[in-house]
Amino acid sequence: EVQLVESGGGLVKPGGSLRVSCAASGFPFNSYTMNWVRQAPGKGLEWVASISSGNAYIYYAASLKGRFTISRDNANNLHLHMISLRGEDTGMYYCVRNSLPRAAPSDSFAYWGQGTLVTVSS
Amino acid sequence: SYVLTQPPSVSVAPGKTARITCGGDNIGSKSVHWYQQKPGQAPVLVVYDDGDRPSGIPERFSDSNSGITATLTINRVEAGDEGDYYCQVWDTNNNHVVFGGGTKLTVL
Numbered sequence: 509e510v511q512l513v514e515s516g517g518g519l520v521k522p523g524g525s526l527r528v529s530c531a532a533s534g535f536p537f538n539s540y541t542m543n544w545v546r547q548a549p550g551k552g553l554e555w556v557a558s559i560s561s562g563n564a565y566i567y568y569a570a571s572l573k574g575r576f577t578i579s580r581d582n583a584n585n586l587h588l589h590m591i592s593l594r595g596e597d598t599g600m601y602y603c604v605r606n607s608l609p610r611a612a613p614s615d616s617f618a619y620w621g622q623g624t625l626v627t628v629s630s
Numbered sequence: 631s632y633v634l635t636q637p638p639s640v641s642v643a644p645g646k647t648a649r650i651t652c653g654g655d656n657i658g659s660k661s662v663h664w665y666q667q668k669p670g671q672a673p674v675l676v677v678y679d680d681g682d683r684p685s686g687i688p689e690r691f692s693d694s695n696s697g698i699t700a701t702l703t704i705n706r707v708e709a710g711d712e713g714d715y716y717c718q719v720w721d722t723n724n725n726h727v728v729f730g731g732g733t734k735l736t737v738l
Contacts, residue, residue: 543727545727545729552714552716552729552730552731552732553665553667553673553716553718553729553732554729555726555727555728555729558727565725567725567726567727569726570631570724570726602672602673607675607678607684612720613720613725613727614660614661614719614720614722616661616663616675616678616679616718617663617665617673617675617718618675618684620672620673620674621672622672623672
């Protein structure tokens with residue numbers, strides 16, 4: 509069974525930094541593109557970043573302006589390191605797996621974690 | 631940047647057909663994916679690529695895509711189909727994933 513369990517969310521002050529992580533299990537982690545998608549309270553879905561298998565490509569939403577870094581490790585974890593956080597970064601951060609192994613970037617998002625909540629406030 | 635436009639809300643009576651549109655420049659040339667999100671839950675993929683459905687998604691869910699509009703169709707709508715629906719594509723020009731703004735489906 510595919511499982512994606514996020515952690516690391518919490519309250520952080522504006523200008524602060526935070527790292528959220530996702531523990532993946534139930535599938536060959538190294539074979540799949542992984543993604544972060546966020547959702548501000550009461551708002552729609554916003555793609556944040558994607559990292560392919562073997563780090564062949566890494567893409568970020570332009571709106572992040574270089575403040576976020578996505579990474580993956582050999583222990584089946586996905587990370588998102590966030591700096592210079594702002595109020596508009598508040599939201600639920602979802603860890604998401606693509607549908608197919610080694611798929612093109614146009615692939616769909618088959619599995620979603622339950623999310624970790626990040627709140628940026630003084 | 632590429633923009634996907636969805637109506638904010640759609641209402642339909644039980645047993646009828648709901649159609650949720652997703653507009654975008656030349657969207658007919660792209661693979662469109664659709665997600666359902668119920669309150670307090672993570673999104674769920676309901677239709678992907680050219681109308682394929684993941685395991686467990688009823689045949690009542692289908693889509694069509696041509697020109698500048700993709701449409702998610704839900705036949706014989708049930709109360710359990712209520713929720714927010716999002717379309718999604720890959721923007722090849724900017725290497726970005728793009729979501730539509732979402733449509734709230736209400737079953738009357």
